[in-house]
Amino acid sequence: MKKGSEIIVECLERENVKHIFGLPGAVLCDVYDVLHDSPIDFIICRHEQAAAHAADGYARVSGKTGVCMVTSGPGATNIVTGLATAYMDSIPMVAFTGQVPTTMIGDDAFQEADIAGITRTITKHNYLVNDIKDLARIIREAFYIASTGRPGPVLVDLPKDIIHSKTKFEYPEKVSIRGYNPNLKGHPKQIEKIAVKLSEAKRPVIYMGGGVILSNASREVEELAHMLNIPVTSTLMGLGGFPSNDKLFLGMLGMHGTYWANMATNNSDLIIALGARFDDRVTGRIDKFAPDATVVHIDIDPSAISKNITVDIPVVGDVKEVLKHLNEEVKKRIKSKPKRTEWFKEIEKWKAKHPLLYGDGKKGYLKPQWVIEKISELADDSAIITTDVGQHQMWTAQYFKFKKPRTWLTSGGLGTMGYGLPAAIGAKMANPKSIVVNISGDGSFQMNCQEIATAKTYGVPFISIVLNNNSYGMVRQYQTIFYKKRYYATDLDFNPDFVKLAESLGAEGYYVDDEKKFIDIFKKSLKSKLPVVIEVKIEKDEKVFPMVPAGGSVKDILVD
Amino acid sequence: MKHIISVLVENKFGVLARVAGLFSARGFNIKSLSVGETIDPTVSRMTIISAGDDQIIEQVIKQLRRLVDVIKVTDLTGEDYVDREMVLIKVNAEPKVRSELMQIIDIFRTKIIDVAPRSFIVEATGDNDKINALIDLLRPFGIKEIARTGCVAMSRGSKSKK
Numbered sequence: 187m188k189k190g191s192e193i194i195v196e197c198l199e200r201e202n203v204k205h206i207f208g209l210p211g212a213v214l215c216d217v218y219d220v221l222h223d224s225p226i227d228f229i230i231c232r233h234e235q236a237a238a239h240a241a242d243g244y245a246r247v248s249g250k251t252g253v254c255m256v257t258s259g260p261g262a263t264n265i266v267t268g269l270a271t272a273y274m275d276s277i278p279m280v281a282f283t284g285q286v287p288t289t290m291i292g293d294d295a296f297q298e299a300d301i302a303g304i305t306r307t308i309t310k311h312n313y314l315v316n317d318i319k320d321l322a323r324i325i326r327e328a329f330y331i332a333s334t335g336r337p338g339p340v341l342v343d344l345p346k347d348i349i350h351s352k353t354k355f356e357y358p359e360k361v362s363i364r365g366y367n368p369n370l371k372g373h374p375k376q377i378e379k380i381a382v383k384l385s386e387a388k389r390p391v392i393y394m395g396g397g398v399i400l401s402n403a404s405r406e407v408e409e410l411a412h413m414l415n416i417p418v419t420s421t422l423m424g425l426g427g428f429p430s431n432d433k434l435f436l437g438m439l440g441m442h443g444t445y446w447a448n449m450a451t452n453n454s455d456l457i458i459a460l461g462a463r464f465d466d467r468v469t470g471r472i473d474k475f476a477p478d479a480t481v482v483h484i485d486i487d488p489s490a491i492s493k494n495i496t497v498d499i500p501v502v503g504d505v506k507e508v509l510k511h512l513n514e515e516v517k518k519r520i521k522s523k524p525k526r527t528e529w530f531k532e533i534e535k536w537k538a539k540h541p542l543l544y545g546d547g548k549k550g551y552l553k554p555q556w557v558i559e560k561i562s563e564l565a566d567d568s569a570i571i572t573t574d575v576g577q578h579q580m581w582t583a584q585y586f587k588f589k590k591p592r593t594w595l596t597s598g599g600l601g602t603m604g605y606g607l608p609a610a611i612g613a614k615m616a617n618p619k620s621i622v623v624n625i626s627g628d629g630s631f632q633m634n635c636q637e638i639a640t641a642k643t644y645g646v647p648f649i650s651i652v653l654n655n656n657s658y659g660m661v662r663q664y665q666t667i668f669y670k671k672r673y674y675a676t677d678l679d680f681n682p683d684f685v686k687l688a689e690s691l692g693a694e695g696y697y698v699d700d701e702k703k704f705i706d707i708f709k710k711s712l713k714s715k716l717p718v719v720i721e722v723k724i725e726k727d728e729k730v731f732p733m734v735p736a737g738g739s740v741k742d743i744l745v746d
Numbered sequence: 747m748k749h750i751i752s753v754l755v756e757n758k759f760g761v762l763a764r765v766a767g768l769f770s771a772r773g774f775n776i777k778s779l780s781v782g783e784t785i786d787p788t789v790s791r792m793t794i795i796s797a798g799d800d801q802i803i804e805q806v807i808k809q810l811r812r813l814v815d816v817i818k819v820t821d822l823t824g825e826d827y828v829d830r831e832m833v834l835i836k837v838n839a840e841p842k843v844r845s846e847l848m849q850i851i852d853i854f855r856t857k858i859i860d861v862a863p864r865s866f867i868v869e870a871t872g873d874n875d876k877i878n879a880l881i882d883l884l885r886p887f888g889i890k891e892i893a894r895t896g897c898v899a900m901s902r903g904s905k906s907k908k
Contacts, residue, residue, distance in 0.1 A: 306764060307771050311814040314760070331814060365756065365817040489808035492801075 188355040190318055190348045191216040194282070195224050197325040200357055203253050205229055205244060205615055207237040211257015213284030213297070213346045229615070229644060232636040234261050236608035238268020239634070242277050243612030246595045247570060247620075249402065251278040251333045252612065258284040259297030262343075263304065267602060269339045270308040274599025275423060276400060278337035280328045281309075287347040288316050302343050310338030315345065318353040330361040335368030336487040337400060368486060372503030372511060379499050380458070380482050381515035387456035387480075389529045390416045393439065393468075396423030396598065397461010397485060397505050404428065404591045406509035407460060413516055415526050417533060419447040421462050423598040426588040436533070437542075440468040441734050442580040445540035448732075448740045450533050452476050459483045461505040464494040465599075466736075474739035484508045540732065540745045542584060550699050551725045554578065554653045557704060558585040561623055561651070564708055568593060569621040570613045572606040574630030577659040578651075580730040582625045593620075604633025610648045611641050621712060622648035628681050629658045635687065641717040642692030649711045650693075652684050652721045655728060663729050667744070688719035699723040748777070749803045750822045750829060750899050753792040756815040757783060765792060765816070768809050774798060778831075778896035789817065793829075793898045822899050829899035832871045834859075835881065838888035839866045847887060854880050865890060 188196070194217055198206070207229045210218065221228055231237040234256045241252030252272075256265055262283040272279045286295040291314075302314045311331050313324045328340040384390065398407055404427050411418050411434050418428045419439040428435055436447035451457065457479045462468070464483075469475040472494060483490075483497040484505055491500040501508050544555040558581050561571075571586055572595040573579040579596055588594050595613055597605040610624040631652045641648065662676040688695030694716050698704045704722065711718040733744045755761045762781060769776050777795040784791050796806065803821065810819045822829075839847055839861075851858060851868055854876070860867035870880050874897060881892070 302760065303763065306760075306767055363814060366814045487812070489805065489812050491808075493805060 187352045189216070189352050190321055190344070190350060191220045193321050193353070193355050194325065194344070194349070195220040195226070196355065197322055197357065198226060198253070199224060201251070201325075201329045206253045206255050207231055207240040207244070207612065208255035209234050209237055209257065209261060211261050211284050211297070213258050213286070214255065214344075214349070216349050217255070228255070229611075229640070231608065231640050233634065234264030235267050235604065236634050236637045236640070238265040238279070238281065239271065239602075239605050239608035240612035240615075240637075241279050241281070242268060242272045242605075243572060243595050243609030244616045245272075245277050245279055245612075246609070247592050247613045248616035249592065250616075251280055251329055253280050253282070255282040256284070257297065258286055258301075259299045261297075262299050262301040266304060266308065267600075269305055269341065271597050271600045271602045271605060272339040273308045273310065275396060275597065276337050277339065278333040279339040280332050281339060281341045283341060283343050284349075285314070285343045285345040288345045289347065291345065301341065305341050308339075309341045310336075312341040312343070314343040315348050318348050318351045321348060321353070322356060323358050326358050327361055327363060331363070331366065335366070336490075369502050370486070370504040370507050372484065372501040372508035374511070376499055376501045377508060377511050378515055380501070380512055381519055383456055383480055383482065383499065384414055384458075384516060385519050388526075389454045390414070390456040390458065391436075391451050391454040392416050392418040392458050392460065393421070393451060393462055394418065394424040394427050394460040395421040395462025398424050398427035399591045401461060401486070401504050401506040402591070403460070403506035403509055406506055406513060408432075409513050410509060410516065413513065413520065413523065415524050416458075417450055417530070419443070419451055421465065421468055421598070422583055422596065424462065425583060426591045426594040429589045430587045431589060438583050440465070441470070441736070442584065442730050442732065444542060444584070445732050445743060445745060446533055446536035448734065448743065449536040452740045453532070454479045456480050457482065459485075460509070461485055463490045466494070469494060470734050470742075471737055471739040474741070548725060550723065552699065552701065552704060552722050554581045554722070554724045554728060555585050556701070557651065557653065557722055558582050558625065560705060561625070561708065562586045564705070564712070565621050565623060569623060570595065570610075570617065572596065572610045572613060572622065572624045574606040574626045574633070575601045575603045576627045576630055577655075577663065577728070577730050578625050578627045578630070578653045580660075584730075603630040606630065607634045607650060608637045608640075610650070611637060611644075611646050614641075614646045614648050615644075624648060624650040626650060626652050627659055628652055628654040628656060628678055628684075631684070632682070636691070638688060638691035638693045638717050638719070645715070647715055647717055649708070649718045649720060652719060653724050654681065654684065654721050655724045655726045656681060657726055659726075659728070660730070662726070666727070666729070667733075668735070684719055684721040688717075693717035693719050696720045697723075747799065748795060748797050748823070750827065750897065751794045751796065751803075751807065751810070752820045752822055752899060753794060753810060753816060754784065754818040755790050755792060756817065757788050757790040758815060761790070761815045762792075764813055765794075765810065768813070769796065769806065772806070774802070774806065778894075780896040780898050782898070791898075793896070795897055820901070822901055826902040827899050828902055829873055829897050830871055831874060831877050831897045832869070832895045833877050833881070834893045835868045835870070835884055835889060836891040837866055837868060837884045838864065838890065840864060843887055847884075850883050856880065
């Protein structure tokens with residue numbers, strides 16, 4: 187016979203969990219008591235939201251399932267944003283929440299929240315354990331569901347009496363859920379059809395998304411692109427999935443994508459979408475999106491297909507599995523590599539027409555684009571970059587040269603400010619040898635900056651760049667362009683002293699307003715054993731370009 | 747267009763909320779939803795009637811299939827199927843109209859299951875059109891209350907969906 191708490195910890199050990207990110211609560215004391223004697227490390231964060239983001243960052247870097255554990259009521263509701271972030275970006279995560287005893291559920295007991303109800307639409311699946319006999323099976327299923335098919339967060343709500351009661355422990359080796367059978371292999375006939383279409387296409391484009399990273403399909407994408415000489419564009423989530431220094435890479439497409447990536451996609455005759463979902467930030471106005479293109483869509487989630495764009499050749503399956511098969515089919519058919527001279531010439535013209543450029547900064551300010559290019563230059567190819575959400579995120583997506591998958595962590599779907607710093611902690615724990623740099627803005631940084639204390643506690647060094655423009659910059663940019671500069675609710679005229687703030691939380695803090703100083707401090711920071719915060723002064727009116735206004739088409743693109 | 751969707755689900759708490767939530771989260775109205783156990787007590791069948799264009803319904807069905815507790819989803823709309831609904835109608839039955847009322851009830855081959863000095867409760871089973879026609883005919887007498895089960899449906903023939 188084993189206690190619920192012992193079953194939980196033993197299941198976690200069997201699932202090969204090394205780190206749990208969380209915060210304490212009285213309901214879970216019995217679990218901590220067992221964790222005391224377990225090799226699993228419990229990383230105490232300073233806010234539950236951060237615990238969820240740290241588990242998310244850990245998952246994105248390691249490819250394993252991230253785990254967080256928080257208490258009932260407010261602890262549980264505080265992870266909602268973290269779960270929604272992971273859900274939108276399809277990140278494998280298992281979240282454990284404490285719950286009041288089953289006998290008190292529904293009584294408005296102290297620290298009670300119907301977290302299963304609250305998180306129903308932002309988790310892939312969730313469980314309220316109400317019988318100790320189901321506990322081991324549920325934990326096993328939670329890990330299985332989180333990491334297979336289209337990955338996502340799964341929540342397990344643990345009532346106090348379940349944690350305390352006893353049962354015979356049996357770890358279910360096999361998982362069998364009759365309603366859940368993800369399809370990995372694509373339909374062979376459909377794959378053949380794609381191979382035929384590819385041999386006919388004159389102006390093809392590969393459009394890849396986060397699914398390429400999640401299914402570890404980068405090598406297969408490279409093989410396909412090089413075999414057939416196809417230019418590759420990526421969504422925000424797909425960055426790192428294709429080396430950005432490869433001549434076939436067009437950069438990101440969509441709202442803040444490059445002009446030429448958007449033009450190439452829109453003028454193509456064949457789009458091969460890989461693990462991407464035709465998000466509105468990518469397509470803009472749906473009826474104007476790539477009017478001449480045959481659309482091929484490979485995705486593991488059948489509901490992602492023809493959701494926004496009508497797809498001509500859908501293939502449901504794991505991107506890596508399907509591409510392996512497709513590449514074989516292509517090899518059988520190609521006699522020589524197509525040159526596509528006309529197509530690349532056209533793309534070069536678009537590149538020359540609106541290149542990514544930025545001017546010189548005013549004295550006392552740095553250009554954020556320059557800062558990011560410098561970081562890209564000074565950090566090595568395996569450096570992991572996390573961001574928050576806003577202008578700094580888009581500059582990073584545009585100017586950082588990502589070369590490897592799982593080195594780019596950002597909240598793409600939900601757009602969660604405050605994600606980057608805790609995600610950096612998770613990233614560094616998953617891969618302690620890598621350099622980790624969090625690029626943030628002054629607005630975003632303040633949403634979870636308390637976690638520097640967590641990083642200091644566990645000796646997790648990373649560099650956090652705060653691009654300070656004393657405003658919620660992206661919204662301010664909207665007000666500049668679309669609201670005749672009627673600024674409202676976007677100024678952060680009073681900000682904390684970021685250097686002192688960093689120091690008070692156990693980090694090194696620096697203020698930078700000139701280029702040479704930035705290079706010196708950044709180089710020095712790469713070697714630091716402490717978390718480092720570098721505040722970089724940037725101009726308030728700095729903007730992110732190009733920009734396709736929401737709901738517009740490529741023809742409406744603003745370039746400066 | 748009206749769609750009849752038959753959904754086999756795990757017979758567990760919370761599943762109904764998950765399915766209904768999927769509709770409400772997208773702003774789709776459920777016209778009717780009925781749930782009951784199947785021959786396998788661990789499985790329930792939901793019959794959902796919803797209206798929307800084919801593309802929206804296709805999305806709904808895909809989303810339903812994504813739910814871990816959903817075992818099978820069938821859109822019966824394009825198939826050969828039978829559907830039935832049951833209704834209880836409490837109708838005014840003053841002595842002078844009783845015979846006329848009983849005639850109508852007889853024509854519809856329905857039953858009176860409760861008689862009171864001034865009212866009947868009528869039980870009727872049939873497809874949606876029949877139930878609506880009966881209600882229309884009884885309305886002039888004064889309907890006090892209605893309880894409808896919502897539609898249950900099944901594909902015709904010997905092929906088993908479960």
